[in-house]
Amino acid sequence: MPLGSGILKGFATVFKVGARKPATIMYPENVRDIAYRFRGQVGMRRDEVTNGLTCVGCGLCETACPNDVIRVDTSEGEDGTRVVDRYLFDVGRCVFCYFCIEACPVDALQRTHDFHLVTEDRRGLLIDGFKMIDIYEHDLENRSLEDQNIGPGTRPRLWFGDD
Amino acid sequence: MSVETGTASMFGDIEQVSENQMVLNMGPQHPSTHGVMRLLIEVDGETVTKCTPDVGYLHRGVEKLIETHDYRGGITLTDRMDYTAGPSNNMGYLMAIEKLMGMDDEIPLRAKLLRTAVAELSRLASHHIWIGTHALDIGAMSAFLWSLREREKILYLFEQACGARLTTSFMRVGGTGPHDVPESWVENVDAFLDSYTLDELNSLLTGNEIFQSRTRGVGVIPAEQALSYGLTGPSLRGSGVDWDLRKARPYAAYDMIDFEIPVFPEGDVYARYLVRLNEMYQATRIVRQCMEHLRDLPADAPSNADRPDLVPPDVGRVPFDMEAMINHFKLVMHGVQPPVGEAYFGIEGPKGELGYYFVSDGSGMPYRCHVRSPSFVNLGVMEDAAVGGLIADTVALIGSIDIVLGEVDR
Ligand code: SF4
Ligand code: SF4
Numbered sequence: 001m002p003l004g005s006g007i008l009k010g011f012a013t014v015f016k017v018g019a020r021k022p023a024t025i026m027y028p029e030n031v032r033d034i035a036y037r038f039r040g041q042v043g044m045r046r047d048e049v050t051n052g053l054t055c056v057g058c059g060l061c062e063t064a065c066p067n068d069v070i071r072v073d074t075s076e077g078e079d080g081t082r083v084v085d086r087y088l089f090d091v092g093r094c095v096f097c098y099f100c101i102e103a104c105p106v107d108a109l110q111r112t113h114d115f116h117l118v119t120e121d122r123r124g125l126l127i128d129g130f131k132m133i134d135i136y137e138h139d140l141e142n143r144s145l146e147d148q149n150i151g152p153g154t155r156p157r158l159w160f161g162d163d
Numbered sequence: 164m165s166v167e168t169g170t171a172s173m174f175g176d177i178e179q180v181s182e183n184q185m186v187l188n189m190g191p192q193h194p195s196t197h198g199v200m201r202l203l204i205e206v207d208g209e210t211v212t213k214c215t216p217d218v219g220y221l222h223r224g225v226e227k228l229i230e231t232h233d234y235r236g237g238i239t240l241t242d243r244m245d246y247t248a249g250p251s252n253n254m255g256y257l258m259a260i261e262k263l264m265g266m267d268d269e270i271p272l273r274a275k276l277l278r279t280a281v282a283e284l285s286r287l288a289s290h291h292i293w294i295g296t297h298a299l300d301i302g303a304m305s306a307f308l309w310s311l312r313e314r315e316k317i318l319y320l321f322e323q324a325c326g327a328r329l330t331t332s333f334m335r336v337g338g339t340g341p342h343d344v345p346e347s348w349v350e351n352v353d354a355f356l357d358s359y360t361l362d363e364l365n366s367l368l369t370g371n372e373i374f375q376s377r378t379r380g381v382g383v384i385p386a387e388q389a390l391s392y393g394l395t396g397p398s399l400r401g402s403g404v405d406w407d408l409r410k411a412r413p414y415a416a417y418d419m420i421d422f423e424i425p426v427f428p429e430g431d432v433y434a435r436y437l438v439r440l441n442e443m444y445q446a447t448r449i450v451r452q453c454m455e456h457l458r459d460l461p462a463d464a465p466s467n468a469d470r471p472d473l474v475p476p477d478v479g480r481v482p483f484d485m486e487a488m489i490n491h492f493k494l495v496m497h498g499v500q501p502p503v504g505e506a507y508f509g510i511e512g513p514k515g516e517l518g519y520y521f522v523s524d525g526s527g528m529p530y531r532c533h534v535r536s537p538s539f540v541n542l543g544v545m546e547d548a549a550v551g552g553l554i555a556d557t558v559a560l561i562g563s564i565d566i567v568l569g570e571v572d573r
Pocket of ligand 2: 054055056057058059060061062072103104105106107108109
């Protein structure tokens with residue numbers, strides 16, 4: 001091959017690819033599709049009966065989490081049942097592995113697609129269970145209905161998506 | 164004249180050691196060292212007379228951290244070593260644990276095929292990063308942008324399969340875990356393979372005279388030298404040694420798959436480039452065959468081993484079934500508990516032999532974990548291979564042995 005033909009071939013490719021529609025997505029205006037299984041901020045389901053946290057305070061998520069993100073404080077209620085006093089979640093330590101969601105026996109913890117976690121103040125990263133409910137419900141509004149998790153037993157393992 | 168690590172001034176870049184020689188600090192913030200690594204280069208004029216890699220800037224103590232987590236928690240740490248190929252790190256880690264438990268033959272075929280497919284996809288993703296940054300070091304900008312464009316499609320496939328692009332934490336001991344891929348994934352991979360092309364990168368770089376003159380005959384590593392430094396992976400096969408764990412000791416589903424191992428004997432930067440480029444073509448072939456085999460499997464083929472002591476029960480049953488609840492609690496609280504013993508398992512990662520060594524004392528946490536990371540071992544050859552070349556050749560050489568500093572320093 002004569003000298004320079006390799007470079008010319010490269011130039012031809014550059015022009016050919018340059019004539020195509022760019023693959024770039026102009027982010028804040030256009031957002032690419034988020035896969036259904038995307039692991040975003042961990043959310044919490046609202047309990048229909050008590051209107052509070054679905055969490056029963058078993059502490060499995062606390063154990064399963066590799067990074068000590070979760071802290072569940074429980075006490076004994078009047079009727080002898082376990083009551084969740086406080087559910088704390090430190091978003092700054094979370095790596096979004098979803099081991100906690102796998103561990104939760106009552107599907108209290110839920111997948112969300114929320115990835116807007118940028119903050120100027122790290123104190124805001126320590127959230128409680130009610131904030132997680134807000135995040136989950138806000139996220140549900142922005143997702144199609146068939147993606148919703150209905151509850152334990154009704155549609156088992158839906159949080160892993162069976163699309 | 165010997166120059167020891169740290170004698171060069173921390174503040175000035177350059178120190179004169181004699182009339183003709185000086186020490187040049189390349190890095191730790193140099194774009195062509197591919198991360199935070201410092202190279203202490205002693206030069207005579209423009210010729211390198213000594214090269215000492217100084218690593219450890221990114222040390223996070225991953226091995227020690229794995230020893231403080233249960234076996235499942237360690238999966239999240241392996242993602243963060245070679246962050247260009249998360250799934251293959253996960254796979255090596257899990258297969259070492261499975262070997263420790265003596266259950267390698269209990270893994271169902273579906274899990275094996277999926278592991279093979281994601282390992283090859285992550286090899287593609289890793290090689291895309293490599294080809295882009297390597298070409299960028301040598302002066303080709305378009306190749307970088309185009310390869311990241313293709314890589315993005317692969318990362319989107321990972322996102323569809325398990326939910327994360329880079330830190331995948333994919334699969335569990337005993338199979339795929341709860342992350343069996345969605346039904347549409349196989350079609351998506353096929354669609355990706357149909358639209359995927361390497362010919363653009365190939366026509367941009369392979370025949371390019373400038374690229375060739377920067378890489379041909381540069382940074383030659385003879386076969387004996389490669390073997391004596393313990394090089395593995397494409398860096399070894401670029402020196403003409405035909406050694407690949409996928410053929411030598413087939414694991415996962417590689418024994419069912421028809422593929423070739425590209426070997427080029429020249430030992431220079433260009434040979435290593437050709438090895439990796441051909442490996443990318445082979446990787447697409449392997450993924451396509453895996454998808455065919457997956458489609459042939461019956462729809463209810465299991466993806467987890469039939470081991471209740473490893474694989475959690477269907478979580479939908481847990482609140483309603485006492486046995487399932489006990490099983491679930493036991494698994495989360497105590498995790499996987501391999502018998503007392505030790506095991507080493509190496510897989511052919513994108514960069515070479517990626518091996519995990521575990522010592523178990525029978526508890527839920529490893530007593531000792533060691534990672535044989537290919538980047539760290541391959542980096543050693545810099546000391547010899549860079550000598551006699553020019554400073555610009557050193558840049559090409561670093562690019563061609565394909566290191567990731569997250570894995571070098573761990
Ligand atoms: S996603 Fe992972 S790191 Fe985050 S809270 Fe759950 S278990 Fe912990
Ligand atoms: S695993 Fe679920 S129910 Fe148990 S403490 Fe965590 S959130 Fe609550």
